[in-house]
Amino acid sequence: MEYRIAQLEALGRFLDEKKQDIMEATALDMHKPFFEAYFTDFLLCKNELNDTLNNLCCWMKDEHVDKSLVMQLDSAFIRKDPYGVVLIISPWNYPIHLFLVPLIGAIAAGNCVIVKPSETTKHTEKLVAESLPCYLDKDCYAVVTGAVEESTKLLENKFDYIFFTGSPRVGKIIMTAAAKHLTPLTLELGGKNPCYISDCCDVHNAARRVAWGRFFNAGQTCIAPDYVLCSVEMQEKLIPALRKAITEFYGPNPKESPDFARIVGDKQFRRIQALLCSGRVAIGGQADEKERYIAPTVLADVKPSDPAMQEEIFGPILPIVVVANMDEAIDFINARPRPLALYVFSCDNKVVNHVLERTSSGGFCGNDTLMHVTLTSLPFGGIGNSGLGKYHGKFTFDTFTHYRGCLHRCMGLEAINCPRYPPYNQQKLGLMTTAFEIKRKGMCTLL
Template sequence: MTEQEIKDILQQQNHFFSSGKTIQAEFRLKQLESLKEAMIRHEADLAAALKADLGKSRMESYMCETGLTLSELTWMQKHLRSLMRSKRVSTPAAQFAAKSFRSPSPYGTVLIMSPWNYPVLLTLDPLIDAIAAGNTAVVKPSAYAPCTFDVMKTMIEECFPAHYVAVVDGGRAENQALLQQRFDMIFFTGGKTVGREVLRHAAEYLTPVTLELGGKSPCIVDSTAKIRLAAKRIVFGKYLNCGQTCVAPDYILCDKRIRDELITAILAEIEKQFGKEPLKNPNYGKIINEKHFERILGLINGEKLVYGGQSEPESLRIAPTVLNNITWDDAVMGEEIFGPLLPILTFDTLNEALDTVESHPHPLALYFFSEDKAAQKKVLDTCRFGGGCINDTIIHLATSDMPFGGVGESGMGSYHGRVGFETFSHYRSIVDKKTWMDLPIRYQKYTRLKEKMMRMFLK
């Protein structure tokens, strides 16, 4: 798509938004229902595309992509009218007689840029929130998941005219062309490098931005944890989508006293969940492309390999891999892994573990396995991170009743459910001042009596 075509789409969307058609609840609900019907109609196509792009099984595609997206959509349909209502707030006595309220207003035309690792969920979830809030949208999915892109493009074009929701095809050139335009809001999910570029371009027009990024999310395991259960949940969260999950446990930080027991439990759990030969498991995924495949393999230090490490270049598959005796000097700790490698580090005391986490950029997620309530509180009080779980991994993002987002280098802003609607809305503060009376104290000429009365109101 050329830059001129992008400009034409943006102009058409601005014109359509100005018509006021997106303001009514009935219109928004109709669009959400249309999208839901299209998702159900194309569920098999989406599953086949996700299998082709990422090797995802039908179960994983529904559990982590289509089903989660439908859940967000259903939540939004149920709550939309309530979200659209103005919210009454108290009015200071000094402003008597008046009514004060907060009123949500759509930004206008928004840009949604999504990644390849969960291409359905991370494209359609923010689109649902944008539509619910009354915006028009330009959607730019990643070119790295071409089969899924084709299905989503077909699906979206069946539902919406381009002057309302448009899909832009292409790669870096199209990304740059989009970022040169003046949108009313930008929502970006992806890596920190591109995130910085998005923020830099948005600054040109002072465009509000939500960034959903990533980072090295720690998984802390203390000596009180239920080791077998911890291993089961860690293995699920780490190797889901072949580790290509922004909130996957990036590394384990465990009490050195239970390290060997934990490793033994993790290896047993890998074989239980994926079989003794995971690369022969048809439900185990693949790496998105050769570039990432080679990058991940380059992070494996054979001297520290405990389990796995096998790979199939022809199918871009890497077996679940565990690395022990890792330090922060190892290559695997120098970047977000985004693959099926699990490095294990140890600590002597919980304070040491918390110091380690806090001395690095704030992660998108943090997981803590412990039966010690005081230790759980200490971790939550001490560490800064986007979100996470106690005694589980990744499931915190699977609910529309909690916001999902990062902090610091792992992102800014959040979405899902009510917060998703708010992210794509501007809230106007309105005072409706009555005309049947007018208190005179704020007007000149000022007197001691007026000042005395003002001090009674404002204190």
């Protein structure tokens, strides 16, 4: 425990001493606003770190479990063992947060770790590669840089656990590589996160919260609301409310706003720009390839067959798809791969609960966007096409921990064991049944 705490405290020093360097690197890579970089790549990381340091002593303890009658004098417990050597492959959109949070849990659980940061955000990659090893034990922790070729070679090695954050397409490649060695893994992937806005809601509050979630980090967020489902009537109310919110956030010309990020690379810019042909542009639509700028954009009357609805947008574009009612919205959501996040806005709690009960997603947030991931007490992860496994807070510690079932029996009192030995007879079977049987208790009722 002392060693793990020392390494975690060293991570805290890395964050504190390199805070300004982190802000500058993310600004150079993505024109990321200081506020957004500080909130995601510093504050939330410190929260994860402090939550882990506050609770590690408790998390590491053996858990004693219930025992059968015959084992009352023995010790039955769960030992929390590390897996061994862990590989963490992180993406570019939150280049510090998305490697550091799993790293905190991997260290807390006692593993050695190789970190592979994204090569797309070159300034942040260089900062991590040069600075992080100065804080951690080089015998147990390493940073490996490179692109596809280096990652492919890295995956040829046998790891004891792999943690990957990225796209479903690459996630399948990672899972195939892990299968060769039967390596357990966590896949934090993405998808198209639906946002249903009912006719019964405060449209101005909903617009502000949706706009913030969609255009935070220029939309390059795996849990951003990817598209809106609402009625024709709500669409007519929502568009002017979104326009007002965008102007309030970024001014009359978002291109000049210091609070609006840029697309990370030319390839990503061209892919996102091609989606602007979907539906009709109700707000925004401007683009500047030289600056990799795409304005906060709202597309109205988008059809399910339009390009913007065929892939995760991962940019500052918000399509609105018209549905007749809540039931049609639920059917629309359920007809597609299960998303990483699902959002619902309504002043009627019955509507929010109804959507929650009739759908499936990695995470769920009613009447807001993104905020569910700020709680270390909630698990974060996908389901189906959006991922496998969960983390944040103790869930990260659990992810990187092998829960080892242990029984330590007394060497004496052999008479207790005699009924299990041959030759068998009906009397011995009766004794064994009495000693081991678990009887069903009274029915319970879910309130």
